[in-house]
Every structure is written in structure tokens, then in C-alpha cells.
Amino acid sequence: MLRLSTCSSLRYFYLLLAVTLLQTSGNFRVMSSVVALGAHVICSRIPGLTARQRDMCRQAPDAMVAVGDGVKLGVMECQEQFRNRRWNCSAIGSGNVFGHVVVVGSREAAFTYAVSSAGVAFAVTAACSRGNISACGCDPSHKARKELAPSGWKWGGCSADVGYGMRFARRFLDAREIEGDTRSLMNLHNNKAGRKAVKVSLLTECKCHGVSGSCTMKTCWKTLPPFRKIGDNLMRKYSRARPVVALSGGGRRVGKKLHLMLKKPPPRGQQPPTPLRAPRRSDLVYLEESPNYCERDLSTGSLGTVGRQCNRTSKGTDGCDLMCCGRGYNTHQYTRTWQCHCKFHWCCYVNCDTCSERTEEYTCK
Ligand SMILES: *[C@@H]1O[C@H](CO)[C@@H](O)[C@H](O)[C@H]1NC(C)=O
Numbered sequence: 001m002l003r004l005s006t007c008s009s010l011r012y013f014y015l016l017l018a019v020t021l022l023q024t025s026g027n028f029r030v031m032s033s034v035v036a037l038g039a040h041v042i043c044s045r046i047p048g049l050t051a052r053q054r055d056m057c058r059q060a061p062d063a064m065v066a067v068g069d070g071v072k073l074g075v076m077e078c079q080e081q082f083r084n085r086r087w088n089c090s091a092i093g094s095g096n097v098f099g100h101v102v103v104v105g106s107r108e109a110a111f112t113y114a115v116s117s118a119g120v121a122f123a124v125t126a127a128c129s130r131g132n133i134s135a136c137g138c139d140p141s142h143k144a145r146k147e148l149a150p151s152g153w154k155w156g157g158c159s160a161d162v163g164y165g166m167r168f169a170r171r172f173l174d175a176r177e178i179e180g181d182t183r184s185l186m187n188l189h190n191n192k193a194g195r196k197a198v199k200v201s202l203l204t205e206c207k208c209h210g211v212s213g214s215c216t217m218k219t220c221w222k223t224l225p226p227f228r229k230i231g232d233n234l235m236r237k238y239s240r241a242r243p244v245v246a247l248s249g250g251g252r253r254v255g256k257k258l259h260l261m262l263k264k265p266p267p268r269g270q271q272p273p274t275p276l277r278a279p280r281r282s283d284l285v286y287l288e289e290s291p292n293y294c295e296r297d298l299s300t301g302s303l304g305t306v307g308r309q310c311n312r313t314s315k316g317t318d319g320c321d322l323m324c325c326g327r328g329y330n331t332h333q334y335t336r337t338w339q340c341h342c343k344f345h346w347c348c349y350v351n352c353d354t355c356s357e358r359t360e361e362y363t364c365k
């Protein structure tokens with residue numbers, strides 16, 4: 001029993017770290033300037049770090065600021081992507097209910113891990129390009145490969161060193177998954193899928209040189225897209241997430257080590273049995289079906305939808321039918337007022353009318 005609770009508290013530590021960093025992000029920034037003096041102290045103050053993470057923190061305290069930024073980026077993206085859904089990612093990043101959200105090895109947990117790991121890889125890479133981390137900078141491999149570029153252009157400028165960002169995110173976040181059980185395997189897989197989503201998102205930007213922009217010569221470099229692009233991509237992966245089981249041995253592998261395999265598709269007619277396959281590395285995977293998130297049940301990470309705003313006319317996930325799980329909704333009428341028909345008078349004042357409109361808002365019963 002004791003072991004169990006220790007394990008689960010370890011499991012949630014990086015989300016705890018997220019909250020810690022979110023809540024102290026102000027201090028954290030200030031601290032980063034005195035990092036040289038105080039890395040030892042700061043790194044021992046962040047709760048829940050494993051010994052390896054504490055070492056990484058001491059070795060690269062400037063990267064820890066980027067880790068904090070990255071986790072925050074991930075949480076904000078999660079909340080934006082899910083704002084119109086029953087599960088809206090809000091429990092992540094709010095102190096008390098935190099952790100409950102990912103108790104179940106669901107698709108939502110898969111997304112949470114992937115988007116946080118993507119956030120960290122992204123923020124560390126971006127900080128490298130800005131020169132904010134002493135151990136990294138621009139991607140050196142895009143300088144060395146000059147001659148590989150097709151004629152007419154060459155690599156130049158500062159290419160994002162996504163390799164460094166991904167390695168840092170892997171070493172830092174994966175260091176938490178030390179249980180070696182089924183759920184750790186799921187988390188590790190989704191962490192990796194998140195990092196890969198950053199890698200495939202890189203864009204190539206170019207600049208023309210030559211007489212009056214004739215573009216006889218181009219310089220190109222790799223750059224990060226807005227994080228939203230990566231969030232959108234992970235959202236598509238979320239909707240296609242694959243159920244998995246953990247097996248030891250099996251397939252062509254030997255030994256007792258656990259690994260994840262796609263769950264057999266449900267038998268349809270007389271299909272011959274298909275051998276189990278490993279999930280693709282870029283896929284999100286989950287172990288358990290999600291609760292429907294209609295009722296409040298913290299043991300499954302469901303906050304319920306009572307009181308949530310819904311859209312009466314929408315047929316989507318924000319529509320009152322789906323959002324309120326058939327319980328119905330309350331209608332609140334109110335008057336919205338705003339400034340309108342503004343006219344500019346010479347010189348110098350603006351005259352506006354006040355417009356108003358009766359409007360309604362709907363919340364789930
Ligand atoms: C480091 O990052 C901060 C913001 O995150 C920025 O204000 C600062 O200019 C950066 N430093 C360098 C050297 O780029």
C-alpha cells in the first residue's frame with residue numbers, strides 16, 4: 001500500500017512541477033539571474049524532482065527556466081484545445097484537484113503528457129536559438145551540411161536545434177517514469193510522440209540575396225512554427241489515439257520486459273486472428289477508456305459539467321445536448337452594452353452612442 005502511494009506521487013510529480021513553476025514563475029525568473037549563485041539551493045527547493053532531475057537542474061539551471069516555460073505552454077495549449085469539451089484540461093494547473101486528471105490512463109492523460117513534453121522540447125529549443133541557454137545555440141548540423149543543399153541555396157542563419165530540445169525534454173521528463181510498469185510505458189510513449197510532433201513541425205525559412213532581390217542566392221534555416229500548429233497536430237493524434245496493452249515477451253521479442261502492443265481489433269465476423277503489432281511511435285496511446293466526464297468523480301479525474309457554459313444551437317461538443325449530458329440547461333438573460341456609432345469630431349473628441357442588446361447565456365444543470 002505504501003509502495004503504491006509512493007509510486008503515484010512520483011508519477012504525478014512533473015505535473016506538480018508544472019504547478020510549482022506556474023505558481024512561482026515570477027520568482028523563478030528573478031531567480032534565474034542569480035542562478036549562478038543559487039542553482040544548488042533552487043534545484044533542491046523544487047519539490048518532487050528525482051535525483052537525476054536535480055542533477056540536470058544543477059548542471060543547466062538556465063534550461064530550467066525554459067522547462068518551466070514549456071510546461072506552461074503545454075498547459076495553456078491543452079486548455080485552449082479543450083475549452084469546448086467536457087474535459088477541458090482545467091484541473092491541470094489548478095492546485096487541489098491536480099493529479100486526479102491523469103489518474104486514469106486515458107486518452108486525455110495521453111494528450112496531457114504529449115503536449116507537456118512537446119512544450120518542454122519546444123521551449124528549450126526556442127531558448128537555445130535566443131541564446132538563453134549556455135549549453136546550446138543554433139543547430140550545428142545545418143552548417144556542416146552546406147554542400148548537401150541543392151544548388152542555388154545554402155543553409156545559413158540560425159537553425160533551431162530541435163535535437164537539443166528533444167534530448168533535454170527526454171532526459172528531464174522521462175527521468176520521472178521509473179516504475180517500469182504499464183502506466184510508465186504509456187507515459188514514455190506519449191512523451192516521445194509529443195517530442196516527435198515538435199520535430200516534424202519544423203519549417204524552412206529562406207531569405208533571398210542578389211541584385212535587387214533577384215534571388216540568385218538563397219539562405220535557408222530551420223525554424224519553429226507557432227506552438228498552436230503542434231497543438232493542432234497533437235489534437236488530431238488525440239482523436240486517433242490507439243488503445244494498447246502491455247505484454248512481456250510476445251511478438252518477436254524475448255525476455256520479460258514489458259512493452260506496449262496495440263489491442264486486438266474487436267472480432268468482426270470470421271476475420272483470421274491478426275498478430276499483435278506495436279503502436280507507431282508518433283501515435284498517442286492509452287490503456288483505459290475515458291470516463292464520460294458528465295458527473296463529478298475525482299477518482300477518475302472528472303470534474304463534471306454542472307455549471308459549464310454551452311451553446312444552445314451548436315451540434316458540436318460545446319452544444320448544450322452533448323455538454324450537459326442530457327440533463328438540460330439553465331438560461332440566463334442579461335443585457336450586453338457597448339460603445340457604438342463612434343464619431344470623431346475635429347478637433348479633438350470622439351462621440352459615441354451606447355448600444356445594448358438582450359442576450360442569453362446557457363449553463364448546464
Ligand atoms: C532570455 O529570455 C528572456 C525572455 O524569456 C529575454 O527577455 C532575454 O532577452 C533573453 N536573453 C537573451 C540573451 O536572449
Ligand SMILES: *[C@@H]1O[C@H](CO)[C@@H](O)[C@H](O)[C@H]1NC(C)=O
Pocket residue numbers: 083088089090303304305306308
Ligand atoms: C472547465 O471545467 C470546469 C468544471 O467542469 C469549470 O469549473 C471551468 O470553469 C472550466 N473552464 C473553462 C475555461 O471553461
Ligand SMILES: *[C@@H]1O[C@H](CO)[C@@H](O)[C@H](O)[C@H]1NC(C)=O
Pocket residue numbers: 311312313314315
Ligand atoms: C453557437 O453555435 C453556433 C453554431 O455552431 C455558432 O454560429 C455561434 O457563433 C455559437 N455561439 C457562441 C456564443 O459561441
